[in-house]
Amino acid sequence: MLDYPALRAVSLVVRTGSFDKAAQALNVTPSAVSQRVKQLEERLGTVLIIRGQPCTATERGEWLCRHIEQVGLLEGELMTRLPALAEPDLPQQRVTLRIATNADSLGTWFLGAVAAFTKRSPHLLDIAVDDQEHTADWLRQGRVLAAVTALEKPIQGCRVITLGSLRYLATASPQFMMRHFAQGVTLSALAQAPSLVFNQKDRLQSQWMEAAFGESPGHPVHWVPSTQGFVEASLLGIGWCANPELLVRDHIAAGRLRELMPGTALDIPLFWQVNRIAAERLTDLTRAVVETARRLLVNPLG
Secondary structure (H helix, E strand, O other), X not given: OOOHHHHHHHHHXXXXXXXXXXXXXXXXXXXXXXXXXXXXXXXXXXXXXXXXXXXXXXHHHHHHHHHHHHHHHHHHHXXXXXXXXXXXXXXXXXXXXXXXXXXXXXXXXXXXXXXXXHOXXXXXEEEEEOOOOOHHHHXXXXXXXXXXXXXXXXXXOEEEEEEEEEEEEEEEOHHXXXXXXXXXXXXXXXXXXXXXXXXXXXXXXXXXXXXXXXXXXXXXXXXXXXXXXXXXXXXXXXXXXXXXXXXXXXXXXXXXXXXXXXXXXXXXXXEEEEXXXXXXXXXXXXXXXXXXXXXXXXXXXX
Protein backbone atom coordinates (compact mmCIF):
# COMPACT_ATOMS: atom_id res chain seq x y z
CA MET A 1 0.00 0.00 0.00
CA LEU A 2 1.18 3.49 -0.80
CA ASP A 3 1.63 5.86 2.13
CA TYR A 4 -0.38 8.80 0.78
CA PRO A 5 0.16 11.11 3.79
CA ALA A 6 3.89 10.71 3.21
CA LEU A 7 3.54 11.21 -0.55
CA ARG A 8 1.55 14.41 0.01
CA ALA A 9 4.22 15.59 2.42
CA VAL A 10 6.90 15.08 -0.24
CA SER A 11 4.78 16.85 -2.84
CA LEU A 12 4.10 19.85 -0.62
CA VAL A 13 7.72 20.22 0.46
CA VAL A 14 8.70 20.35 -3.21
CA ARG A 15 5.79 22.62 -4.12
CA THR A 16 6.37 25.13 -1.31
CA GLY A 17 10.14 24.77 -1.13
CA SER A 18 10.32 24.13 2.62
CA PHE A 19 9.27 21.75 5.37
CA ASP A 20 7.80 24.63 7.39
CA LYS A 21 5.45 25.77 4.60
CA ALA A 22 4.45 22.18 3.87
CA ALA A 23 3.62 21.74 7.57
CA GLN A 24 1.41 24.84 7.47
CA ALA A 25 -0.46 23.52 4.46
CA LEU A 26 -0.98 20.14 6.14
CA ASN A 27 -1.76 21.68 9.55
CA VAL A 28 0.90 19.57 11.27
CA THR A 29 4.32 20.31 12.75
CA PRO A 30 7.47 20.56 10.61
CA SER A 31 8.91 17.62 12.53
CA ALA A 32 5.89 15.52 11.52
CA VAL A 33 6.47 16.38 7.86
CA SER A 34 10.17 15.60 8.22
CA GLN A 35 9.37 12.26 9.81
CA ARG A 36 6.95 11.29 7.04
CA VAL A 37 9.47 12.15 4.36
CA LYS A 38 12.32 10.40 6.16
CA GLN A 39 10.31 7.21 6.69
CA LEU A 40 9.31 7.12 3.02
CA GLU A 41 12.92 7.67 1.91
CA GLU A 42 14.08 4.87 4.20
CA ARG A 43 11.37 2.56 2.90
CA LEU A 44 12.31 3.27 -0.74
CA GLY A 45 16.04 3.34 -0.05
CA THR A 46 16.55 6.59 -1.93
CA VAL A 47 16.62 10.35 -1.34
CA LEU A 48 13.45 12.07 -2.55
CA ILE A 49 14.13 15.65 -1.50
CA ILE A 50 17.34 17.66 -1.73
CA ARG A 51 17.33 19.74 1.44
CA GLY A 52 18.14 23.37 0.76
CA GLN A 53 16.65 26.82 0.23
CA PRO A 54 14.44 25.98 -1.52
CA CYS A 55 14.03 22.24 -1.15
CA THR A 56 13.90 20.46 -4.52
CA ALA A 57 12.98 16.98 -5.67
CA THR A 58 15.32 14.32 -6.93
CA GLU A 59 14.32 12.49 -10.11
CA ARG A 60 12.49 9.84 -8.06
CA GLY A 61 10.91 12.57 -5.97
CA GLU A 62 9.60 14.15 -9.17
CA TRP A 63 7.96 10.84 -10.11
CA LEU A 64 6.10 10.79 -6.82
CA CYS A 65 5.03 14.41 -7.19
CA ARG A 66 3.54 13.71 -10.63
CA HIS A 67 1.74 10.66 -9.20
CA ILE A 68 0.20 12.83 -6.48
CA GLU A 69 -0.93 15.33 -9.14
CA GLN A 70 -2.71 12.58 -11.05
CA VAL A 71 -4.25 11.18 -7.86
CA GLY A 72 -5.48 14.67 -7.04
CA LEU A 73 -7.12 14.95 -10.45
CA LEU A 74 -8.86 11.61 -9.96
CA GLU A 75 -9.99 12.51 -6.44
CA GLY A 76 -11.34 15.87 -7.63
CA GLU A 77 -13.37 14.15 -10.34
CA LEU A 78 -14.66 11.59 -7.84
CA MET A 79 -15.69 14.25 -5.31
CA THR A 80 -17.60 16.08 -8.03
CA ARG A 81 -19.59 12.94 -8.78
CA LEU A 82 -19.87 11.72 -5.19
CA PRO A 83 -19.72 14.84 -2.96
CA ALA A 84 -20.79 12.82 0.09
CA LEU A 85 -17.31 11.30 0.16
CA ALA A 86 -15.76 14.64 1.08
CA GLU A 87 -15.01 15.18 4.75
CA PRO A 88 -16.94 18.34 5.73
CA ASP A 89 -14.45 19.52 8.34
CA LEU A 90 -11.43 19.36 6.02
CA PRO A 91 -10.65 22.07 3.46
CA GLN A 92 -10.74 20.94 -0.14
CA GLN A 93 -7.25 20.16 -1.43
CA ARG A 94 -6.66 22.08 -4.65
CA VAL A 95 -4.62 20.28 -7.27
CA THR A 96 -1.54 22.01 -8.70
CA LEU A 97 -0.71 20.97 -12.26
CA ARG A 98 2.88 21.36 -13.40
CA ILE A 99 3.28 22.22 -17.08
CA ALA A 100 6.09 23.65 -19.21
CA THR A 101 6.35 26.23 -21.96
CA ASN A 102 8.98 28.34 -23.65
CA ALA A 103 9.59 31.91 -22.50
CA ASP A 104 8.42 33.54 -25.74
CA SER A 105 5.09 31.69 -25.67
CA LEU A 106 4.66 32.71 -22.03
CA GLY A 107 5.40 36.32 -22.97
CA THR A 108 3.02 36.42 -25.94
CA TRP A 109 0.05 34.04 -26.13
CA PHE A 110 0.23 31.31 -23.47
CA LEU A 111 -1.03 33.38 -20.52
CA GLY A 112 -4.25 33.98 -22.47
CA ALA A 113 -4.79 30.22 -22.45
CA VAL A 114 -3.98 30.07 -18.75
CA ALA A 115 -6.50 32.83 -18.02
CA ALA A 116 -9.24 31.02 -19.95
CA PHE A 117 -8.48 27.79 -18.09
CA THR A 118 -8.38 29.29 -14.59
CA LYS A 119 -11.76 30.96 -15.08
CA ARG A 120 -13.45 27.57 -15.36
CA SER A 121 -11.22 25.28 -13.30
CA PRO A 122 -10.32 25.13 -9.59
CA HIS A 123 -6.88 23.73 -10.37
CA LEU A 124 -3.70 25.72 -9.85
CA LEU A 125 -0.79 25.83 -12.27
CA ASP A 126 2.96 25.61 -11.78
CA ILE A 127 4.52 26.78 -15.06
CA ALA A 128 8.09 25.77 -15.79
CA VAL A 129 9.98 27.71 -18.48
CA ASP A 130 12.61 26.33 -20.85
CA ASP A 131 13.59 26.64 -24.48
CA GLN A 132 10.98 25.17 -26.85
CA GLU A 133 13.61 22.67 -28.00
CA HIS A 134 14.02 21.40 -24.44
CA THR A 135 10.57 21.44 -22.80
CA ALA A 136 10.07 17.92 -24.21
CA ASP A 137 12.78 16.76 -21.82
CA TRP A 138 10.58 17.81 -18.89
CA LEU A 139 7.88 15.45 -20.18
CA ARG A 140 10.33 12.60 -20.77
CA GLN A 141 11.61 12.94 -17.22
CA GLY A 142 8.08 12.95 -15.80
CA ARG A 143 8.56 16.44 -14.34
CA VAL A 144 5.44 17.92 -16.00
CA LEU A 145 2.08 16.65 -17.23
CA ALA A 146 2.00 18.73 -20.41
CA ALA A 147 4.22 21.09 -22.36
CA VAL A 148 4.43 23.50 -25.28
CA THR A 149 7.30 22.12 -27.33
CA ALA A 150 8.94 22.28 -30.75
CA LEU A 151 8.91 18.45 -30.94
CA GLU A 152 6.35 17.13 -33.42
CA LYS A 153 6.98 13.44 -32.77
CA PRO A 154 4.93 12.20 -29.79
CA ILE A 155 6.98 11.57 -26.69
CA GLN A 156 6.45 8.07 -25.30
CA GLY A 157 3.25 8.08 -23.24
CA CYS A 158 2.06 11.45 -24.61
CA ARG A 159 -0.46 12.80 -27.08
CA VAL A 160 0.54 15.62 -29.41
CA ILE A 161 -1.54 18.43 -30.95
CA THR A 162 -0.24 20.88 -33.56
CA LEU A 163 -0.74 24.46 -32.32
CA GLY A 164 0.68 26.62 -35.11
CA SER A 165 3.86 28.66 -35.44
CA LEU A 166 5.24 31.54 -33.42
CA ARG A 167 6.53 34.02 -36.01
CA TYR A 168 9.78 35.88 -35.37
CA LEU A 169 11.05 39.00 -37.09
CA ALA A 170 14.70 40.05 -36.96
CA THR A 171 14.58 43.62 -35.67
CA ALA A 172 16.79 46.46 -34.50
CA SER A 173 16.41 50.14 -33.72
CA PRO A 174 16.85 52.65 -36.57
CA GLN A 175 20.00 53.95 -34.85
CA PHE A 176 21.46 50.43 -34.63
CA MET A 177 20.66 49.86 -38.31
CA MET A 178 22.47 53.06 -39.25
CA ARG A 179 25.50 52.17 -37.12
CA HIS A 180 25.93 48.54 -38.17
CA PHE A 181 24.05 48.05 -41.44
CA ALA A 182 24.52 51.33 -43.29
CA GLN A 183 25.75 49.37 -46.33
CA GLY A 184 23.05 46.72 -45.98
CA VAL A 185 22.49 43.56 -43.97
CA THR A 186 25.24 41.21 -45.12
CA LEU A 187 27.03 38.25 -43.61
CA SER A 188 30.12 40.38 -43.01
CA ALA A 189 28.04 43.06 -41.28
CA LEU A 190 26.26 40.44 -39.15
CA ALA A 191 29.62 39.03 -38.10
CA GLN A 192 30.41 42.40 -36.49
CA ALA A 193 26.98 43.49 -35.20
CA PRO A 194 26.08 42.42 -31.63
CA SER A 195 22.97 40.27 -31.31
CA LEU A 196 20.88 39.46 -28.26
CA VAL A 197 20.76 35.86 -27.00
CA PHE A 198 18.44 34.54 -24.28
CA ASN A 199 20.74 31.79 -22.97
CA GLN A 200 23.05 29.03 -24.15
CA LYS A 201 20.08 27.06 -25.53
CA ASP A 202 18.82 29.93 -27.68
CA ARG A 203 19.48 29.39 -31.40
CA LEU A 204 16.87 31.75 -32.85
CA GLN A 205 19.35 34.35 -34.11
CA SER A 206 21.46 31.63 -35.72
CA GLN A 207 18.35 30.03 -37.22
CA TRP A 208 17.28 33.36 -38.72
CA MET A 209 20.71 33.91 -40.31
CA GLU A 210 20.71 30.35 -41.67
CA ALA A 211 17.24 30.90 -43.15
CA ALA A 212 18.24 34.24 -44.68
CA PHE A 213 21.81 33.48 -45.83
CA GLY A 214 22.29 29.71 -45.55
CA GLU A 215 24.86 30.06 -42.78
CA SER A 216 25.37 31.64 -39.37
CA PRO A 217 28.62 33.50 -38.82
CA GLY A 218 30.18 33.89 -35.40
CA HIS A 219 29.37 37.31 -33.99
CA PRO A 220 29.39 39.31 -30.73
CA VAL A 221 26.56 38.55 -28.30
CA HIS A 222 24.77 40.29 -25.43
CA TRP A 223 23.09 37.81 -23.06
CA VAL A 224 19.58 38.99 -22.08
CA PRO A 225 17.48 36.27 -20.36
CA SER A 226 14.09 37.98 -20.75
CA THR A 227 11.49 38.05 -23.51
CA GLN A 228 10.42 41.60 -22.66
CA GLY A 229 14.08 42.48 -22.11
CA PHE A 230 14.78 41.51 -25.72
CA VAL A 231 12.28 44.08 -26.97
CA GLU A 232 13.55 46.79 -24.62
CA ALA A 233 17.16 46.06 -25.55
CA SER A 234 16.23 46.26 -29.24
CA LEU A 235 14.48 49.61 -28.73
CA LEU A 236 17.52 50.94 -26.88
CA GLY A 237 19.85 49.94 -29.70
CA ILE A 238 21.84 47.39 -27.71
CA GLY A 239 21.64 44.68 -30.33
CA TRP A 240 19.57 43.02 -33.03
CA CYS A 241 17.51 39.89 -32.42
CA ALA A 242 14.63 37.75 -33.59
CA ASN A 243 11.61 38.98 -31.64
CA PRO A 244 8.09 37.49 -31.69
CA GLU A 245 5.97 39.42 -34.19
CA LEU A 246 3.22 39.63 -31.58
CA LEU A 247 5.51 41.82 -29.44
CA VAL A 248 7.12 44.06 -32.03
CA ARG A 249 4.61 44.71 -34.82
CA ASP A 250 3.35 47.92 -33.18
CA HIS A 251 6.94 49.12 -32.69
CA ILE A 252 7.68 48.39 -36.36
CA ALA A 253 4.54 50.21 -37.49
CA ALA A 254 5.54 53.23 -35.37
CA GLY A 255 9.11 53.22 -36.71
CA ARG A 256 10.70 52.48 -33.35
CA LEU A 257 12.06 49.20 -34.70
CA ARG A 258 12.98 48.12 -38.20
CA GLU A 259 13.17 44.67 -39.75
CA LEU A 260 16.66 43.71 -40.81
CA MET A 261 15.28 42.13 -43.99
CA PRO A 262 11.54 42.77 -44.51
CA GLY A 263 9.71 39.64 -45.60
CA THR A 264 12.25 37.29 -44.02
CA ALA A 265 10.33 35.85 -41.09
CA LEU A 266 11.25 32.81 -39.03
CA ASP A 267 8.30 30.57 -38.12
CA ILE A 268 8.84 28.15 -35.23
CA PRO A 269 6.19 25.38 -35.15
CA LEU A 270 4.83 24.62 -31.69
CA PHE A 271 3.06 21.55 -30.37
CA TRP A 272 1.12 20.69 -27.23
CA GLN A 273 2.17 17.36 -25.76
CA VAL A 274 0.20 15.98 -22.82
CA ASN A 275 0.65 12.87 -20.70
CA ARG A 276 -1.82 10.23 -21.95
CA ILE A 277 -2.81 9.12 -18.47
CA ALA A 278 -3.72 12.66 -17.47
CA ALA A 279 -4.97 13.82 -20.89
CA GLU A 280 -8.67 13.16 -20.25
CA ARG A 281 -8.57 15.18 -17.04
CA LEU A 282 -6.63 17.98 -18.69
CA THR A 283 -9.22 18.44 -21.43
CA ASP A 284 -10.16 21.96 -20.29
CA LEU A 285 -6.53 23.06 -20.25
CA THR A 286 -5.86 21.52 -23.66
CA ARG A 287 -8.96 23.22 -25.08
CA ALA A 288 -7.85 26.60 -23.74
CA VAL A 289 -4.33 26.16 -25.16
CA VAL A 290 -5.57 25.09 -28.61
CA GLU A 291 -8.24 27.82 -28.84
CA THR A 292 -5.77 30.55 -27.88
CA ALA A 293 -3.13 29.23 -30.26
CA ARG A 294 -5.61 29.23 -33.14
CA ARG A 295 -6.30 32.91 -32.54
CA LEU A 296 -2.74 34.15 -32.14
CA LEU A 297 -0.27 31.84 -33.87
CA VAL A 298 0.33 31.64 -37.61
CA ASN A 299 -0.65 28.58 -39.66
CA PRO A 300 -2.74 27.15 -36.81
CA LEU A 301 -4.36 23.73 -36.92
CA GLY A 302 -8.00 23.79 -37.99
